[in-house]
Amino acid sequence: MAENKIDQLAAKKLYPADLNDILEKFGHLLQVYKELPDRDSIYGSYRRTLKCLDVLFPLKEHPIHGKTGLHAIEKYDDDGYVCRYSYSWKIIVPRQGVQLNHISSWGNDPHNSPGTPPEFIIETEPHHHHHVPGNRRIRKENWDIHTLDEAFTFVKFYIESGEEYKGR
Numbered sequence: 001m002a003e004n005k006i007d008q009l010a011a012k013k014l015y016p017a018d019l020n021d022i023l024e025k026f027g028h029l030l031q032v033y034k035e036l037p038d039r040d041s042i043y044g045s046y047r048r049t050l051k052c053l054d055v056l057f058p059l060k061e062h063p064i065h066g067k068t069g070l071h072a073i074e075k076y077d078d079d080g081y082v083c084r085y086s087y088s089w090k091i092i093v094p095r096q097g098v099q100l101n102h103i104s105s106w107g108n109d110p111h112n113s114p115g116t117p118p119e120f121i122i123e124t125e126p127h128h129h130h131h132v133p134g135n136r137r138i139r140k141e142n143w144d145i146h147t148l149d150e151a152f153t154f155v156k157f158y159i160e161s162g163e164e165y166k167g168r
Helices: 002-011 019-029 148-161
Strands: 052-058 067-076 082-093 102-107 128-130
Touching (some): 019 052, 019 148, 082 148, 102 148
Antiparallel strands (some): 067 082, 082 102, 102 128
């Protein structure tokens, strides 16, 4: 069963994020912060080319996590499909280090080089989920979130409910 799911995941074609669709579906979650320069967010000059997307979506303030955002990075292959992605839900104000601002993230950069400690080897390599707030070292399998839409859907629950994300 697991092998079949892994084969399906490996064969999955990932399409670039449709920003118009994202803004239509999740625009109500976005917030402008005076502490965040426009150039750093969807409200400024985000970067989108034929080869990549790099954009920060500042989110409404969360009662526990504070001022957070969803940072999306997609890199595209020659056929226009997403070959690398990173979707990071993080604290954006105040600016902090990578570990301190981390809430949750998903990506497919490879983490299976020789010598990888056994506790970091996962079944869905390279798709992984850094699921522990404040600790990007720990990761687990990522079966479900491989697109910006899916990442927004995950984060939406916590922004709308105000529930604390504790890692799952």
